[in-house]
Amino acid sequence: MDDNSESNEIHHEVVLNVNGDASKNCDESGFKDSVPLLKKLVAEVVGTYLMIFAGCAAVLVNLNNDHVVTLPGIAVTWGFTVMVLIYSLGHISGAHFNPAVTIAHASTKTFPLKQVPAYIIAQVLGSILASGTLKLIFNGKDGHFIGTLPTGSNLQAFVIEFICTFFLMFVITAVATDDRAIGELTGIAVGCTILIDILFAGPITGASMNPARSLGPAVVDHEYRGLWIYLISPILGALIGTWTYNFIRHKNKPMCDELTKIVPTKIVPFFRSSRM
Template structure:
């Protein structure tokens, strides 16, 4: 088994040159950027619009579970539908993590980051239009903030930890030829759902600088926004480097 794996590495490399979900990094950057914008728009819209139904009381049956499912299912559907187009990063922490690990071209990073942030802002504007003034004034468009008594440093560590988990899972199932390709979107969506469940009581569970950025900008509440950039990016980069340098070159003992 070891010799077969060595032969495969020699031909394809540990994780091959493909991007997430079988995409080709660096090709058709403008089109890929458009897919990132649309995908991030849909992801942030799905989760924060569901949160609005809960927070402004227009959907009494909604709760944290509904919000978590909306984010997780949206990512699953988007990864399956757009993954082959852009890699379906939808998250600056994923993009920067992949680039740091040499799995995504740095020249395409500004396009992806810009598309993700713009998509998130447009989603928050759409949620505001859907739910009216109460969504912005009373519920802050579901902006993520540290819970009462939680310091920015603790919030940063929590966001770094959960994003580390998300990016580690995404790297393992969506870039490694040894993982079954069909399971990748489901695994990514499930990982996002688990991460939000874990962090929501402490930080709101952004797991994504773009998800934090859109509501914060449109609601005009930039409190602790730096936490939701620094934490996820730190966690994402560490996870990508760990997988690329260690786990991608390893397999179970035979």
């Protein structure tokens, strides 16, 4: 073929239809909120209950059976339980199960501030119910305190809980709120982070990272030694963790924008003439 020959090349232009109505479903925090609050609260109660029951049951079984579960086994139980609960309930309530996580999300306007008190009450209620259930099942000689107590100094426990929760919330913010992250791996990433934290912090502080996790057993067993550490340090760690990630992230879109779906509507072929 010579230089004057003409050929037709077929190209396809994808026309995208962005759902402009999505912003109408966003509240003042920029969070797309379509699930009724009552359903979200029930999900938080159930999720927190199952998390505390499974994790603390592993601790009790380990104590009552010559440490057969072992520290890695306890860490895997907590991590896998959180992972499956995120995939089960994340699309309903966000799968917080932790007042520190709820407060941290609200501080960056990725969660409605007005729902924070209700979420915290639901999480603490779930923890108390789970702790009470375990107290009824493992009573008498099988009874042990399943809460969290520092094995060293209060300062050491405070710093470790801060770092653990910072690590956890940093990962949560990265995988759950950044539209560039692989959202399908959220549960795995968060569950593995909890597993890692428990492996190094469990023998020292119990690796709570969650005020509700420590408060529930404390209320049931009336054991409040060092409780202030587990109420304050995780909240501070979570706040600094989410603020740090939001500072270094490339683009901080409102959650409403991240949840807006882009739907391909049609493919338009067109021809372009070109000369060789």
